[in-house]
Amino acid sequence: MLVVDVYGLGQTPAGGRPDALNALNESFVPTYQARAARLGETHPAYVEVAGDSLLLHLHGQQALKAQVLDERYQHLKDIAHVPFTIYLTLAGRKAGSLPEADLASMRGLLEKVNAAEGGLASAGFAEEEVPRQREILGASRRLLEGTLAGREMDVAAFAKAMGPLLMKNADEAGCEQVRTTHAQMMRWKALMSREEWETFAVVNKSPHQPRYRNVDTQYFGWLLGGDTTAWAYAGESSRVIYAETVFGPQDAGTELLSVLVDFEAGKAFFGDKWRLSEDVLSDGAERCVKGLDVRDRDWKR
Numbered sequence: 001m002l003v004v005d006v007y008g009l010g011q012t013p014a015g016g017r018p019d020a021l022n023a024l025n026e027s028f029v030p031t032y033q034a035r036a037a038r039l040g041e042t043h044p045a046y047v048e049v050a051g052d053s054l055l056l057h058l059h060g061q062q063a064l065k066a067q068v069l070d071e072r073y074q075h076l077k078d079i080a081h082v083p084f085t086i087y088l089t090l091a092g093r094k095a096g097s098l099p100e101a102d103l104a105s106m107r108g109l110l111e112k113v114n115a116a117e118g119g120l121a122s123a124g125f126a127e128e129e130v131p132r133q134r135e136i137l138g139a140s141r142r143l144l145e146g147t148l149a150g151r152e153m154d155v156a157a158f159a160k161a162m163g164p165l166l167m168k169n170a171d172e173a174g175c176e177q178v179r180t181t182h183a184q185m186m187r188w189k190a191l192m193s194r195e196e197w198e199t200f201a202v203v204n205k206s207p208h209q210p211r212y213r214n215v216d217t218q219y220f221g222w223l224l225g226g227d228t229t230a231w232a233y234a235g236e237s238s239r240v241i242y243a244e245t246v247f248g249p250q251d252a253g254t255e256l257l258s259v260l261v262d263f264e265a266g267k268a269f270f271g272d273k274w275r276l277s278e279d280v281l282s283d284g285a286e287r288c289v290k291g292l293d294v295r296d297r298d299w300k301r
Helices: 028-041 071-090 100-118 127-148 155-189 194-199 215-224 252-270 282-290
Strands: 046-050 053-057 064-067 201-206 240-244
Touching (some): 053 155, 071 100, 071 127, 071 155, 100 127, 155 215, 215 282
Parallel strands (some): 201 240
Antiparallel strands (some): 046 053
16 A cells, blocks of 8 residues: 655745745646546445444445444443553552542542442343453452552552453454454445445554554455555555544644553553554454355355
């Protein structure tokens, strides 16, 4: 995939003095845009990955949108995020030095943890999943209670103990995402002609650093194939484009800080600073993709 940064090209240099060499570039942007518009006239169908939803763009029609991340996925993620929230608040700080705003947030989180513990049985988890959720929430509750009581709690030991439990939730959530995404793509396959099915592409937008073995990149790489290169992310190809997008108030500095937080948390929870540069759901996604029926790739299926 060729990425071209066209922003700011063709402008007059600082100081307002025209530059003969700069003038050579003035036609590049409009020519580039015109070529893109011509390609758009015959562009194949494509699927856009946008957060918890997929959008199907069939040429000349309004995009079809489907939410694919279901309640079970969301609940697995919700509980896994509780220890992370606690760690991000307490890492490198002492209980007696926490500002009132953080203490108030922790009191609010404790109330939510207590409520969630009472509602686990009716939250849609499989019977074998409930004890793990209780263990995660129970350990989180105890650490919150101790911190709010002014006791110094061992946050590093807490994170290390939580790591395997969180990874199990992530494994199951990754597999669930593959299942629900595949089910939606099989429904949409019925709307496509053979040519559309065999040529459509995917644009997977990431609001953070593109993560190795991303769930959607793995799945669509399996579904579509396409030619690729040695340096591409797993699953990325001529038909699967994995694009990082910096949204709203984000900039290069905030992106860097996010990566540094991931390094720190990855080391604390999983003993590997790079683990959160890889999609945390990747193991479950890989396991579930291997179980899909290869005949589903065929338009006739």
